[in-house]
Amino acid sequence: MAEEFDLVVVGGGPGGYAAALYASGAGMSVALVEKDKVGGTCLHRGCIPAKHYLETASVFRTVSGAKEFGVQADQPLLDLGISRARKQKVVDQLWKGLQGLMKRRKIKTFVGTGRLGADHVVTVDDEAGTQLHGRHVVLATGSVPRTIPGFEPDGSKILTSDHVLELDTLPASAAVIGGGAIGCEFASMLSDLGCDVTLLEALPKLLPGCDADVVDVVVKSFKRRGMTVRTGVTVEGQEQSNGQVTVRLADGESVTVDTVVVSVGRRPLTDGLGLEDTKVEVDEKGFITVDNHQRTAEDGVYAVGDVVATPQLAHVGFAEAIVAVRDMLGEALEPVDYGKVPWCIYCHPEVAFAGMTEQAARDAGHDVTVSKHSFNANSRALIIGEAEGLVKVIAEKRPDGKAGPILGVHMVGPWVTEQLGEGWLSLNWEATPDDMGQLIHPHPTLSETFGETVLTLTGRGLHG
Ligand code: NAI
Numbered sequence: 001m002a003e004e005f006d007l008v009v010v011g012g013g014p015g016g017y018a019a020a021l022y023a024s025g026a027g028m029s030v031a032l033v034e035k036d037k038v039g040g041t042c043l044h045r046g047c048i049p050a051k052h053y054l055e056t057a058s059v060f061r062t063v064s065g066a067k068e069f070g071v072q073a074d075q076p077l078l079d080l081g082i083s084r085a086r087k088q089k090v091v092d093q094l095w096k097g098l099q100g101l102m103k104r105r106k107i108k109t110f111v112g113t114g115r116l117g118a119d120h121v122v123t124v125d126d127e128a129g130t131q132l133h134g135r136h137v138v139l140a141t142g143s144v145p146r147t148i149p150g151f152e153p154d155g156s157k158i159l160t161s162d163h164v165l166e167l168d169t170l171p172a173s174a175a176v177i178g179g180g181a182i183g184c185e186f187a188s189m190l191s192d193l194g195c196d197v198t199l200l201e202a203l204p205k206l207l208p209g210c211d212a213d214v215v216d217v218v219v220k221s222f223k224r225r226g227m228t229v230r231t232g233v234t235v236e237g238q239e240q241s242n243g244q245v246t247v248r249l250a251d252g253e254s255v256t257v258d259t260v261v262v263s264v265g266r267r268p269l270t271d272g273l274g275l276e277d278t279k280v281e282v283d284e285k286g287f288i289t290v291d292n293h294q295r296t297a298e299d300g301v302y303a304v305g306d307v308v309a310t311p312q313l314a315h316v317g318f319a320e321a322i323v324a325v326r327d328m329l330g331e332a333l334e335p336v337d338y339g340k341v342p343w344c345i346y347c348h349p350e351v352a353f354a355g356m357t358e359q360a361a362r363d364a365g366h367d368v369t370v371s372k373h374s375f376n377a378n379s380r381a382l383i384i385g386e387a388e389g390l391v392k393v394i395a396e397k398r399p400d401g402k403a404g405p406i407l408g409v410h411m412v413g414p415w416v417t418e419q420l421g422e423g424w425l426s427l428n429w430e431a432t433p434d435d436m437g438q439l440i441h442p443h444p445t446l447s448e449t450f451g452e453t454v455l456t457l458t459g460r461g462l463h464g
Contacts, residue, residue, distance in 0.1 A: 001131070005031045007328070008122045008134030010114035010273065013040020015305025015317030016140030017098065022325045024105040031132045032107055033114035033124050039095050041142055041306070042314040048094060049165045050185055052087040054346045057192035061348070068385060078193050081168050115274035120300060123274075136300050136328045138321070139280070139288060141273055143266035143306035150237040151177065151262050157245050158238070158260045161186060170195050171259040175247050177235055179206035181345045182263035184218065188347035190261075191227045198228040198255050200247070205231060207345065211357040211410040213372060217389055218412060221349050268307045283309065292335035294324035302327070311341055342424040344417040349389050352420035355408035355427045358394050366407060369397040371433075371456040375413040377463060379444040389413020391449045393423075395433055395457050403433040403457040414446055422450060433457035 007023045009016045012034030020032045037044055056078075066073040102109060112126035120137050124130040145160035147153060153160045161182050172195065176187040179201030191197040199206070199222065206229065207215050222229050234250040238260065246256045268286045275282065279298040281289040287309035294302045302324040305317035319336045326333040345351040361368045372392045375381035381389075389412040396404035409423030426436050437458040441451035455461050 002121050002133035003031070003131070005029045005108075005132060005134050007031070007136045007138065007325075008114075008120070008132045009033070009138045009140060010116065010122060011040065011140035011142055011305070011307070012036075012038035012109070013140060013142045013305060013317065014042045014314035015142070015307075015321050016040065016138065017102065018318040018321035019138040019140060019302075019304060019325055020102065020107045021105060022322050023328070024107050026325065026329055028325075028328075030105075030107045031110060031122075031134070032102070033110045033112060033122060033132070035111070035113045037095060038102060038109065039091075039098055042317075043091060043094055043098070045162045045165060047314055048091055049087050050161070050182075050189075051346050052090055053083065053165070054185060054189050054348070056083045056086075057189045057348065061192055065385065078170060080170050080193075084166070084168060087165070113272050115272060116278055116280070116301070117274055118277040125272075134300075136302065138324055139270075139273065139296070139301065139303040139307060140305045140317070140321070141269045141307050143312060144269050145262065146265045146267045147262055148177070148235070148264055151235070151260060153262060157240055157258075158262065160262055164190075164261055171257075172196060173257040174198070174259045174261055175200060175245070175255050175257045176261045176263060177247075178262065178264040179203075179229070179231065180208065180263065180265065183261075184222075184345060184347040184351075186261055186263060187227060188222065191222070191225055192348060196226070196257075198230065198257065200233050200235060200249070200255070201229075201231045202234050203231065207351065209343070209357075210345075210351060210353065211392060211408070212359065213390065213392055214351055214353065214410050214412040217349060218347065218351060221388055225348075266306060266312055268309075270307060285309065292323075293327040293333070294320050295327065300328075310336070310338055311343070313341065313343070316341055337428075340424065340428050342420055344420065346417060349386075349413050350416045351412050352416040352423070353408065353410040354420060354424035355406070356394065357408060357410065358392070361394050361407045367397040368394050368407065369403050369457060370394050371453045371461075373449050373453045373456070373464065375446070375449055377452075378446060378449045380446050381414055381449070383444070384414060386414035389416065391416075391453045393433070393450075393453045393457060402459070405430045405432055406436070406454075409450075411450070413449075419447055419450065422447070426454075 006028035009032045063076040112124040114122045122132045187199045236248040280296040288303040304320035306312045342354045375389045376387045381387040392410040394408040398404045433454045436454040
């Protein structure tokens with residue numbers, strides 16, 4: 001006999017646990033099935049551990065550059081084992097907090113793989129063969145790294161991001177295949193810690209989806225710091241000998257390294273989820289098909305997070321979970337506006353943006369006005385020694401030539417992941433440069449560069 005719940009969630013990552021928490025907050029009884037640990041990829045194999053290692057790289061850089069400030073410090077030495085232990089401490093603390101929160105909210109957690117059958121019944125592959133019935137079901141089974149033929153990960157020479165996060169020693173050299181968010185973050189981190197990195201990207205530019213001016217800053221910085229960046233290259237295969245891997249490229253060249261990191265995207269994970277006895281549909285790439293209320297084709301069954309074909313970001317999973325639960329409750333809701341989602345990439349220099357790139361805005365037929373300001377002219381950026389980067393704001397150009405609503409905010413440089421706040425707020429509030437330009441930015445702060453960029457779009461900038 002199946003245990004009854006208002007909601008059964010399958011998958012305990014950001015999408016799944018957000019659905020469970022939001023539903024319990026609304027008074028629903030909730031069960032959550034998770035085969036591993038609540039927190040999912042983001043907490044255990046993604047955002048959190050990756051950012052920890054990027055912070056390790058940042059500390060390393062700071063100590064290396066201390067002499068410039070008159071602070072005499074020896075050249076730092078990395079002990080990756082200690083950094084890994086610290087990573088685990090941070091992850092475990094967050095994991096403990098999340099488990100406690102779920103318990104306090106009386107969410108019943110079941111460990112095992114959940115399989116959705118007919119009539120909203122989820123069977124858990126635990127010893128008891130637990131059966132759960134939900135008035136509603138949320139599928140939030142996430143994603144796993146995609147691989148490429150001939151580069152099957154073995155955890156030793158061919159790694160995915162999952163493996164890199166568990167390394168005890170730094171490889172002397174690495175080829176990172178794929179220059180998207182994961183590729184750039186890992187290449188940046190490995191390079192800063194002393195690994196000789198070659199970054200291989202199939203498309204003509206790194207970081208697809210980012211504004212071209214931003215990508216140029218990242219590439220220049222990567223190269224200046226000793227990384228080899230090759231774009232427009234496809235990998236053909238690899239051979240291993242004497243503990244090294246030789247990656248063959250389609251142009252006849254090759255790269256020989258200690259380790260290969262494959263970061264060519266993530267695929268949705270629906271393996272073992274069942275669905276055959278349901279009306280839930282899956283597209284040709286394996287993503288579960290949903291409408292803008294996160295409803296699948298099966299009445300009462302929703303899908304959120306990386307398992308649907310939307311940006312694979314934890315905060316998108318949170319937003320989709322809230323939409324799904326509000327739909328169950330019959331409440332008014334705003335579907336997620338994917339064009340206004342904030343993106344943050346934590347490589348060095350950091351990248352943060354929301355809204356359209358200049359090219360995308362022009363391609364969409366907008367008449368645009370654009371302003372760019374470099375951190376080079378920002379006092380705080382010079383003080384902290386991080387003046388590489390810029391802020392770029394794109395606004396609609398009105399027929400009278402004045403700037404209309406802001407269409408895109410793009411940042412690259414120091415702490416821009418923390419600075420994007422007013423950028424995505426202005427975009428989501430459909431603010432104009434006139435609205436934003438009258439706001440006071442404290443001096444001296446990095447945020448002044450955004451202030452100056454919007455002020456310039458009003459036609460009267462102060463500096464430059
Ligand atoms: P991605 O889709 O962002 O980038 C993959 C890159 O690999 C693309 O640039 C693609 O052109 C390239 N590529 C594909 N096949 C290739 C091949 N055979 N040879 C060379 N290049 C090839 O995927 P990524 O970086 O693995 O990240 C997965 C997901 O996780 C993405 O949706 C990403 O946005 C998200 N993520 C977000 C982060 C953030 O926001 N800070 C951090 C890490 C991941």
